Structure formats: C-alpha cells, structure tokens
Amino acid sequence: MLFNSLAFLVFLPIVFGLYWFVFNKRLSWQNGLLLIASYFFYGWWSWQFMALLALSTFLDYVYGFSVASLNRKRARLFLWLSIINNLGILAVFKYYNFFALQFQQGFDTLGLHIHPTLLEVALPIGISFYTFHGMSYVFDIYRGRQKPVTNFIEYAVFVSFFPLLVAGPIERATHLLPQIQQRRSFSYRQAAEGCRLILWGMFKKVVVADSLAGIADGIFNNYTEHNGLTLILGAIAFSFQIYGDFSGYSDIALGTAKLFGFELLSNFKFPYFSRDIAEFWRRWHISLSSWFRDYLYIPLGGSKGGKLKAVKNTFIIFLVSGFWHGASWNFIAWGFIHACGFLPLLLMNRNRTHVNEVVAADRLFPNGKELLQMFTTFCFVTFAWIFFRIHDIAAALDYTKSIFTNFHNQAEALSYLSIFLYIIPLLVIDWQFRRNERRLEIRKRNIFIALSSRVVLYAIYTLTAMFLLNSIIQKENVSFIYFQF
Structure with missing residues (x-):
C-alpha cells in the first residue's frame, strides 16, 4: 500500500479511529490492532510474502532467548544463526541472481559455459529493512543492551510497524520496543505535529x-x-x-x-x-x-x-x-x-x-x-x-x-x-x-x-x-x- 494512494487515505483514519476510540481500553488490544493493520498494509502489496515476514520475525524472536544465555558459546552460536538466517533471506531474494550471473560470466572467460537457474520472483518490498530490524534486536541482546521480549505480539509490532515496514527508518529495539510496551495516551500536540x-x-x-x-x-x-x-x-x-x-x-x-x-x-x-x-x-x-x-x-x-x-x-x-x-x-x-x-x-x-x-x-x-x-x-x-x-x-x-x-x-x-x-x-x-x-x-x-x-x-x-x-x-x-x- 502506497502512502500516496486512495487506499492509504482510507486505511489510516480507520485504523486511527479504532486505535484511539475502540481498542484504547487495553495496551494489548492496541498492539494487536497495530500488528493486524501492519500485515494488512504489507499484504495489500503482495500477500504471498507475508509468510516470509512472519517467518523472519518468528526466528529472531526465538533466537533472542538463546542469545541472552549466560553461556557465551551458546549465545554466540545463536547470534550467528540469526545473522545467517537474515543474510540468507537477503542472499536468496535480493542477491542470488546477481552472484549467479557473475559466476556465469567468470566461467565464460575461462571458456566454460554454464547456465545457472535464476529466480523469477519479485524482490519482497521492505526485506532489507525488516531483516535489519531483526538483526539489531539480536545484536543488542548479545551486547546486553536489550532483554528478550516475552510477548511475541510486542516484538512482531516492532519488526512490522506499518509506517516504517517497507522503507524505514530502520528502528532499534532499544528505542521502539519500550514505546510499544508502555501505555500510550492521545496527545493533540503530537498528533498535530504528525x-x-x-x-x-x-x-x-x-x-x-x-x-x-x-x-x-x-x-x-x-x-x-x-x-x-x-x-x-x-x-x-x-x-x-x-x-x-x-x-x-x-x-x-x-x-x-x-x-x-x-x-x-x-x-x-x-x-x-x-x-x-x-x-x-x-x-x-x-x-x-x-x-x-x-x-x-x-x-x-x-x-x-x-x-x-x-x-x-x-x-x-x-x-x-x-x-x-x-x-x-x-x-x-x-x-x-x-x-x-x-x-x-x-x-x-x-x-x-x-x-x-x-x-x-x-x-x-x-x-x-x-x-x-x-x-x-x-x-x-x-x-x-x-x-x-x-x-x-x-x-x-x-x-x-x-x-x-x-x-x-x-x-x-x-x-x-x-x-x-x-x-x-x-x-x-x-x-x-x-x-x-x-x-x-x-x-x-x-x-x-x-x-x-x-x-x-x-x-x-x-x-x-x-x-x-x-x-x-x-x-x-x-x-x-x-x-x-
């Protein structure tokens, strides 16, 4: 969904109204609404890649608990698993064709002709942003700057919050997660600035x-x-x-x-x-x-x-x-x-x-x-x-x-x-x-x-x-x- 589209101009006031006037009784309700709205916002472009976003989110959520381990070998192992997971997703969807073609050209110069299979799939929007969200969360846990989040919805909102989901800014867990976890009240001044x-x-x-x-x-x-x-x-x-x-x-x-x-x-x-x-x-x-x-x-x-x-x-x-x-x-x-x-x-x-x-x-x-x-x-x-x-x-x-x-x-x-x-x-x-x-x-x-x-x-x-x-x-x-x- 584009910000400069009729769909967004309808979507935003509906979510805003529900957020402040229907789901405002409990923080968990507001966060749940934001998560649903964020996946709807993302799925409006291509619902097929919602599963990739969910998988990336779930894996880093799980890795976070092991990265927090006092056993530094175990923590380092799962830190690298998170890095491999996130960079692997980027490598497949964003860089695979590039490297495959480079290898093909390299072999061509040697007189060896290969024909690599290329991925014929669109680059998932926002993949470079939400994978970096996940990695920053795991890095900060490993460094002791962030504790693992037990509430999966809170973490999922951090990764997929719709205003920043597809083109940033790239948020830090230490900055955004505390805001997600605390009670929010409507501020006219803040809304006017927005x-x-x-x-x-x-x-x-x-x-x-x-x-x-x-x-x-x-x-x-x-x-x-x-x-x-x-x-x-x-x-x-x-x-x-x-x-x-x-x-x-x-x-x-x-x-x-x-x-x-x-x-x-x-x-x-x-x-x-x-x-x-x-x-x-x-x-x-x-x-x-x-x-x-x-x-x-x-x-x-x-x-x-x-x-x-x-x-x-x-x-x-x-x-x-x-x-x-x-x-x-x-x-x-x-x-x-x-x-x-x-x-x-x-x-x-x-x-x-x-x-x-x-x-x-x-x-x-x-x-x-x-x-x-x-x-x-x-x-x-x-x-x-x-x-x-x-x-x-x-x-x-x-x-x-x-x-x-x-x-x-x-x-x-x-x-x-x-x-x-x-x-x-x-x-x-x-x-x-x-x-x-x-x-x-x-x-x-x-x-x-x-x-x-x-x-x-x-x-x-x-x-x-x-x-x-x-x-x-x-x-x-x-x-x-x-x-x-």
Missing part, C-alpha cells in the same frame, strides 16, 4: 519528487541526445527527486507514527546543507548509516588501531552500504565514490568537524565559506548520484564525460530550468526548519514574517492536496524509489 509532517512529506513526494521524476527520467534515459548543461540539470533534478522521494517517505512515516503515540528515529536532517561528506552521511539516511556504524564499523575495530585500519573499515562500510541498495555494480561504485570523498577528511582528522551544530545556527544566512562548502559537497553528492541512477557503469561514465565534452545546442537547457520551480521552494522551507526537522511550526517575533511564512506553508499544503487528488484521480500513484531496496 499531520504537519505527513503533509510536508506528501509535498516532497507528490509535488517535488514526482514532478522532477519525469524531467530526470527524460534526460537520463536519452542522455546521448542532450548537451552538457542539460545533463547537469538532469543530475540536479535527480538529486532533489531522490531527496524529496525518500525524505518525503520518512516524514510521512514519522508523522503517521506520531498519530499513534510513537516517536521514530530521524532519517534525514537536511543533508543538502552539509558542509562536507562526513556531515552529509550524518544527515542522509541516518538510520542506515548509524546501523552500519554500530553493528559493522565498530565491531570491525572502527578507527582503533591506526589510520590504515580506519581507512580499510571505512571502505568496507561504504561498499557494503552501496551493495545494500541493490545487487548491481553501479551501487558498489556509488559507495566507492563516497568512500573516496570521505577519505581526505579521515586522513586529516576532519571527519568529525561538523557533528552536532547546524549550519548558520544563530544566523539568518550562511557566510561565504559555508556557502562554498555546501556547494562543493552538493556537487560531489550529485556527481555520485549519476552512478546510483544509471545501472550500467560504462553508461554512467559516458554521461559524466558528455557533461564536459558535449557543447552542442546549449540553449536547449533553458527549457529545463523549470526544475528550480520545485527545488527553490523546497530549499527555502528546509532552510527555515533546519534547526528541527520535526517541528514544522512558525514561531517568529516579527508578526509580518510569521504570517507570511504561515501563508506560504498553507499554500504548500493546499498545493499538495491538489497534486495528490489529481494523481489519485488519474491513477498515477508513483511508487517510492526506496521500495526497490
């Missing part, structure tokens, strides 16, 4: 991302016919398309969770205002990058043991992160490019320069140095997005080469400047709320600025409703990009 986040996320998706998608697709799919300046605009369009699409999904997820009394982990904190690549990765897909940091980078030794080990572990993290996005060499190349961009910061001990502070936190505008840093970081990220967008690495290199060598008919690019009609409002509003991505409220002492900003916000919400209604009527509900991962 509605604002949902509307803002819808704006990013149906107005910005979906509008830019047609432009970006037209340029990327026919890049040999366009000049360098148009190709640059195409890359910029995709940069904001994927940002609007994925961060929009995350905003809707966070907002929807708020309606039910939950606070999910932040997944985006205005990444295009980053001043270097390290800061970008602290602000882009935060739940994934922090997951790899806590459960892979640190166990590998992190930065302990000298620069050489830190460099090795950094490249491992970025390459694995790229491969997590899909079974294709272009995603690995994308991760490698980001690793190369991160490397100078690591070697100069500048990778933690911008950890907590927001750019121009106490000023209305950034200074010249900050503008240059944000611009160069955005250019690097946009260059890397070319390899993310084009699955053929040779074609991605050709696209990049054409930017610097194809100068015919430069006036053509003027017809694509319309992308900034979507990008500029998004940047202006993002800048307004850069200090807190969850509080889309106007609080200014200057009444004129406050009223003007409020008018702009409500105009955006109205525009969003119009675009969403039109897409529903035209039956053009565009799926979210990260559903394929």
Whole structure:
C-alpha cells in the first residue's frame, strides 16, 4: 500500500479511529490492532510474502532467548544463526541472481559455459529493512543492551510497524520496543505535529519528487541526445527527486507514527546543507548509516588501531552500504565514490568537524565559506548520484564525460530550468526548519514574517492536496524509489 494512494487515505483514519476510540481500553488490544493493520498494509502489496515476514520475525524472536544465555558459546552460536538466517533471506531474494550471473560470466572467460537457474520472483518490498530490524534486536541482546521480549505480539509490532515496514527508518529495539510496551495516551500536540509532517512529506513526494521524476527520467534515459548543461540539470533534478522521494517517505512515516503515540528515529536532517561528506552521511539516511556504524564499523575495530585500519573499515562500510541498495555494480561504485570523498577528511582528522551544530545556527544566512562548502559537497553528492541512477557503469561514465565534452545546442537547457520551480521552494522551507526537522511550526517575533511564512506553508499544503487528488484521480500513484531496496 502506497502512502500516496486512495487506499492509504482510507486505511489510516480507520485504523486511527479504532486505535484511539475502540481498542484504547487495553495496551494489548492496541498492539494487536497495530500488528493486524501492519500485515494488512504489507499484504495489500503482495500477500504471498507475508509468510516470509512472519517467518523472519518468528526466528529472531526465538533466537533472542538463546542469545541472552549466560553461556557465551551458546549465545554466540545463536547470534550467528540469526545473522545467517537474515543474510540468507537477503542472499536468496535480493542477491542470488546477481552472484549467479557473475559466476556465469567468470566461467565464460575461462571458456566454460554454464547456465545457472535464476529466480523469477519479485524482490519482497521492505526485506532489507525488516531483516535489519531483526538483526539489531539480536545484536543488542548479545551486547546486553536489550532483554528478550516475552510477548511475541510486542516484538512482531516492532519488526512490522506499518509506517516504517517497507522503507524505514530502520528502528532499534532499544528505542521502539519500550514505546510499544508502555501505555500510550492521545496527545493533540503530537498528533498535530504528525499531520504537519505527513503533509510536508506528501509535498516532497507528490509535488517535488514526482514532478522532477519525469524531467530526470527524460534526460537520463536519452542522455546521448542532450548537451552538457542539460545533463547537469538532469543530475540536479535527480538529486532533489531522490531527496524529496525518500525524505518525503520518512516524514510521512514519522508523522503517521506520531498519530499513534510513537516517536521514530530521524532519517534525514537536511543533508543538502552539509558542509562536507562526513556531515552529509550524518544527515542522509541516518538510520542506515548509524546501523552500519554500530553493528559493522565498530565491531570491525572502527578507527582503533591506526589510520590504515580506519581507512580499510571505512571502505568496507561504504561498499557494503552501496551493495545494500541493490545487487548491481553501479551501487558498489556509488559507495566507492563516497568512500573516496570521505577519505581526505579521515586522513586529516576532519571527519568529525561538523557533528552536532547546524549550519548558520544563530544566523539568518550562511557566510561565504559555508556557502562554498555546501556547494562543493552538493556537487560531489550529485556527481555520485549519476552512478546510483544509471545501472550500467560504462553508461554512467559516458554521461559524466558528455557533461564536459558535449557543447552542442546549449540553449536547449533553458527549457529545463523549470526544475528550480520545485527545488527553490523546497530549499527555502528546509532552510527555515533546519534547526528541527520535526517541528514544522512558525514561531517568529516579527508578526509580518510569521504570517507570511504561515501563508506560504498553507499554500504548500493546499498545493499538495491538489497534486495528490489529481494523481489519485488519474491513477498515477508513483511508487517510492526506496521500495526497490
């Protein structure tokens, strides 16, 4: 079920009403309703894979008790069983065909021709997310940060909670499970914040991302016919398309969770205002990058043991992160490019320069140095997005080469400047709320600025409703990009 669909617009108020007005007498009833609603939400897309979700959930629930054993050998055994189980599910459904084809090509170079059997099955939506939920739960039990959950429904809600089930954020058991286990009461303020986040996320998706998608697709799919300046605009369009699409999904997820009394982990904190690549990765897909940091980078030794080990572990993290996005060499190349961009910061001990502070936190505008840093970081990220967008690495290199060598008919690019009609409002509003991505409220002492900003916000919400209604009527509900991962 898509957030930007008529089905969801009917589903959400029904579940909300039942949750707060019918099943509100007991916590167990509310959790049971959330579990049923979550499986219904998932099964709306494909009921066949509900059994896979249930199996993954059950196995990690059972493993958790053995991983908590005081016998460390037994605990380690079941920890590895959980890892093998979760990575095995990913390997079969997401990576089997990729590796089978790579082996086939390898044997072909040796003159040996094999014909591996390929899986002709769609990738189960959300598989990369819910398997990581399960692994984080088992890891945290092994480390003593989380006790095994005895109530299966509570654990199953943690894994399958419908706002985050198919595209995150990737939650931690230590953060979400306590909220599932405690009594929840309705908060008007929290619900209002949730509605604002949902509307803002819808704006990013149906107005910005979906509008830019047609432009970006037209340029990327026919890049040999366009000049360098148009190709640059195409890359910029995709940069904001994927940002609007994925961060929009995350905003809707966070907002929807708020309606039910939950606070999910932040997944985006205005990444295009980053001043270097390290800061970008602290602000882009935060739940994934922090997951790899806590459960892979640190166990590998992190930065302990000298620069050489830190460099090795950094490249491992970025390459694995790229491969997590899909079974294709272009995603690995994308991760490698980001690793190369991160490397100078690591070697100069500048990778933690911008950890907590927001750019121009106490000023209305950034200074010249900050503008240059944000611009160069955005250019690097946009260059890397070319390899993310084009699955053929040779074609991605050709696209990049054409930017610097194809100068015919430069006036053509003027017809694509319309992308900034979507990008500029998004940047202006993002800048307004850069200090807190969850509080889309106007609080200014200057009444004129406050009223003007409020008018702009409500105009955006109205525009969003119009675009969403039109897409529903035209039956053009565009799926979210990260559903394929």
